[in-house]
Amino acid sequence: MALDSCGMTLDGIDCVVMGTAPDAFDMIHMKGENLIDGAGAWRKPYMRGFVGGGTGVFVVDQGWYHVASGLFDTCLVVAEEKMSSCLPHPQGAFITIWDQFTESPLGPSLLWMFAMEMTRYMHVHGITEREIAMVSVKNKKNAMDHPAAQLPAEITVEDVLNSEVMAWPVKRLDVSPSSDGAVALVLAAEPAAKRITDKPVWIEGVGWCLDTFYIGHRDLYYPRYVEYAARQAYEMAGINEPSKEIDIAEPYDPFDYKELHNAEGLLLCGKGEAPKLLADGVTQRTGRQPWCPSGGALGVGNAIAATGTMKVAELFWQLRGEAGKRQVPGKPRRGVAQAWGDELQVGTVIVVGI
Amino acid sequence: MSAEKVTQLSQTKRMFGELSFGPQDVKLYGQYTYGIAGERFFREIKDNGRIMGTRCQKCQLVYLPPRIYCERCFAELKEWVEVEGKGRVHSYTAVHVDLDGNRLNEPILMAIVEFPGIYGGFVHKLGEIEPRDVRIGLKVEVVLKREEEREGSILDIEYFKPGMFD
Numbered sequence: 001m002a003l004d005s006c007g008m009t010l011d012g013i014d015c016v017v018m019g020t021a022p023d024a025f026d027m028i029h030m031k032g033e034n035l036i037d038g039a040g041a042w043r044k045p046y047m048r049g050f051v052g053g054g055t056g057v058f059v060v061d062q063g064w065y066h067v068a069s070g071l072f073d074t075c076l077v078v079a080e081e082k083m084s085s086c087l088p089h090p091q092g093a094f095i096t097i098w099d100q101f102t103e104s105p106l107g108p109s110l111l112w113m114f115a116m117e118m119t120r121y122m123h124v125h126g127i128t129e130r131e132i133a134m135v136s137v138k139n140k141k142n143a144m145d146h147p148a149a150q151l152p153a154e155i156t157v158e159d160v161l162n163s164e165v166m167a168w169p170v171k172r173l174d175v176s177p178s179s180d181g182a183v184a185l186v187l188a189a190e191p192a193a194k195r196i197t198d199k200p201v202w203i204e205g206v207g208w209c210l211d212t213f214y215i216g217h218r219d220l221y222y223p224r225y226v227e228y229a230a231r232q233a234y235e236m237a238g239i240n241e242p243s244k245e246i247d248i249a250e251p252y253d254p255f256d257y258k259e260l261h262n263a264e265g266l267l268l269c270g271k272g273e274a275p276k277l278l279a280d281g282v283t284q285r286t287g288r289q290p291w292c293p294s295g296g297a298l299g300v301g302n303a304i305a306a307t308g309t310m311k312v313a314e315l316f317w318q319l320r321g322e323a324g325k326r327q328v329p330g331k332p333r334r335g336v337a338q339a340w341g342d343e344l345q346v347g348t349v350i351v352v353g354i
Numbered sequence: 355m356s357a358e359k360v361t362q363l364s365q366t367k368r369m370f371g372e373l374s375f376g377p378q379d380v381k382l383y384g385q386y387t388y389g390i391a392g393e394r395f396f397r398e399i400k401d402n403g404r405i406m407g408t409r410c411q412k413c414q415l416v417y418l419p420p421r422i423y424c425e426r427c428f429a430e431l432k433e434w435v436e437v438e439g440k441g442r443v444h445s446y447t448a449v450h451v452d453l454d455g456n457r458l459n460e461p462i463l464m465a466i467v468e469f470p471g472i473y474g475g476f477v478h479k480l481g482e483i484e485p486r487d488v489r490i491g492l493k494v495e496v497v498l499k500r501e502e503e504r505e506g507s508i509l510d511i512e513y514f515k516p517g518m519f520d
Contacts, residue, residue, distance in 0.1 A: 088455070089454045091453050091454070095453060099419075100386060101388055101396070101507075102476070102477070102508050103477055103508075105507060105508050106464070106478065106479070106508065108464075108477065111449075112447045115449075116447050116465070120490065123490045164450075165450050166449075166450055166451050167448065167450060168485070169447075214419075214474060216467075216468065216477060217473060217475075220445055220466070
């Protein structure tokens with residue numbers, strides 16, 4: 001679809017960057033190699049990028065430097081995840097990601113590790129489960145207009161609050177689903193881009209940053225590494241006030257609190273202020289700065305490595321005015337997308353504009 | 355491009371596998387050493403009932419769990435210091451489902467425990483407390499297994515319980 005949309009074939013692609021997350025989902029080690037044919041990388045320069053849930057934006061950043069370095073004119077970025085093959089539940093694939101001596105023996109799941117981050121975030125700022133639940137309501141509703149959405153729904157805050165507790169304060173409707181999905185983007189150097197399209201969307205800034213591996217080594221109330229990644233991207237893009245200069249944001253939302261947490265790391269508001277923007281309607285699709293107009297991971301689905309790339313694709317459509325029913329009004333000109341993951345330690349950021 | 359929608363996996367052809375199993379039911383297993391810092395850290399818990407960290411003089415950090423180098427400046431860390439097993443709850447959760455998504459009969463309380471002036475801490479269980487009584491900042495102290503039951507594992511720490519100390 002990506003190639004078709006710009007009238008290209010694989011002949012015009014100089015290199016391929018592939019994003020796919022834990023090997024354990026597919027029970028194939030080195031699955032980057034296994035996926036090479038579907039990625040269109042046969043006999044081409046190819047690399048796989050992998051920073052857990054942060055992969056989806058990371059691979060676009062990687063694709064950017066393949067082209068920006070001058071080494072290649074075009075790069076096909078492909079990201080995929082297939083979680084349905086991992087039984088009885090893909091959560092089990094994450095048992096081996098923790099420190100094997102100090103964490104794994106306790107049988108950690110991502111669910112309860114994230115729950116502790118949510119607890120900390122709520123505690124430090126005095127934020128309630130009710131305030132956070134509105135993210136899930138907003139994003140699942142936004143997803144009603146996304147043709148590839150897995151869990152679009154019109155739900156209420158009460159539905160979220162009354163859903164099954166999985167690891168307090170996380171309830172079932174606070175969490176994105178397990179998903180299968182794939183996304184592809186074509187990146188091109190300026191002269192090539194101008195040949196391919198008269199409506200290019202430019203990558204204006206990229207950034208990524210990893211914090212320490214150990215959960216206990218940082219205060220979980222704030223993702224400082226997301227801030228560092230964002231500052232790198234904003235500096236490149238010449239952005240001084242992201243709260244004003246960004247028209248649309250797609251922060252990573254595998255859990256509802258994560259949209260708020262990550263938006264704060266992206267400096268879209270002050271620490272602890274994201275729930276107020278949400279409550280005031282600022283982040284609705286028709287608000288001053290929509291967050292996750294795509295429907296996000298909560299609504300479209302969370303095919304881990306592909307989710308961040310889905311967010312970049314959303315910005316592409318929005319900035320070209322091609323988002324259909326999801327179109328944000330007011331001719332948006334600049335957006336930021338972000339993904340997050342690994343051991344709650346990586347932020348990956350991209351700024352795009354027209 | 356179109357694909358027929360399949361709603362039942364049993365309608366499809368599938369290959370079954372198990373992580374850590376290869377062909378012919380050969381079970382893959384491993385051995386992984388604790389390393390220099392891990393060796394001493396777990397021996398101190400097992401043999402002496404002590405929790406030890408390592409200090410970086412330059413960065414003014416005490417690492418817990420200990421390491422033999424500083425992740426910030428790469429200095430070699432040779433100074434070992436005892437960390438008193440009295441800390442506070444940095445954050446916590448009550449876990450209601452297992453890794454497969456099945457409901458647990460009783461929720462399990464998990465926490466991150468931090469210690470004053472220490473860089474790091476433990477992810478571990480809370481015990482001798484009801485979920486409604488847990489809060490961030492709660493004083494907790496380490497409960498070790500009896501010496502003869504300790505194996506040199508993080509599970510030599512049974513859990514952290516509410517503590518009475520200043």
